[in-house]
Amino acid sequence: MDLEEERGVLQAQITNISSTIDSHLLHFAATQRHIDDLDNRGRRNNLRIRGLPETQGEDLTLVLTELLNLILGVPSYNPIIFDRAHRSLRPRGLSPEALRIS
Numbered sequence: 718m719d720l721e722e723e724r725g726v727l728q729a730q731i732t733n734i735s736s737t738i739d740s741h742l743l744h745f746a747a748t749q750r751h752i753d754d755l756d757n758r759g760r761r762n763n764l765r766i767r768g769l770p771e772t773q774g775e776d777l778t779l780v781l782t783e784l785l786n787l788i789l790g791v792p793s794y795n796p797i798i799f800d801r802a803h804r805s806l807r808p809r810g811l812s813p814e815a816l817r818i819s
């Protein structure tokens with residue numbers, strides 16, 4: 718194989734690799750948009766409860782299970798599964814902040 722043929726082969730490989738990279742970049746951008754969309758949709762399943770008094774050493778999951786079962790009209794021992802339950806941050810001494818449930 719002479720230099721011109723080798724140069725042609727290398728140029729074809731470079732073109733092929735370049736188009737593969739472009740394809741991967743497009744796929745990566747689409748995947749990133751999809752992840753962002755899923756992340757944003759996941760936030761839609763959160764509940765915010767305001768005005769629930771805070772007690773020392775409370776088991777927030779237990780308190781929320783009892784409260785939500787009462788609201789739903791089901792037995793208080795009915796388990797409810799939460800991914801997370803926490804109080805929003807606030808300065809001490811102020812009224813109880815919102816609870817977030819997901």
